[in-house]
Amino acid sequence: MRVEEMALRSEIRQMLNEAGLNRETIKQMVKESIDDIVKNQVNQVLMERKEQDLSTVVSDYINSRMYSQIRNCAESVIKEKLRWMDFSVNVSVEEKKKDN
DSSP: OOHHHHHHHHHHHHHHHHTTOOHHHHHHHHHHHHHHHHHHHHHHHHHHTTTSOHHHHHHHHHHHHHHHHHHHHHHHHHHHHOTTOOOOOOOOOOOOOOOO
């Protein structure tokens, strides 16, 4: 690191300390901001899909994310092992119905 960069970092650190901000307070502020964003997004999705119950919304989201993650992981492993072949991967999962 150059002398100028070290001086700039020192100056920024001093300014943040004077403002009462340290690493932990910044982490907490970022965490709170992310929590607010997530809550707002969840509320927005629930308002858009208010005709469905929460378990259906969550289940649909998890299933779509899970299937895409499984497909991507399988494709990357297969591509690594079989670099010279073309292929496609289809994922299907059957859900067992719970008996009352």
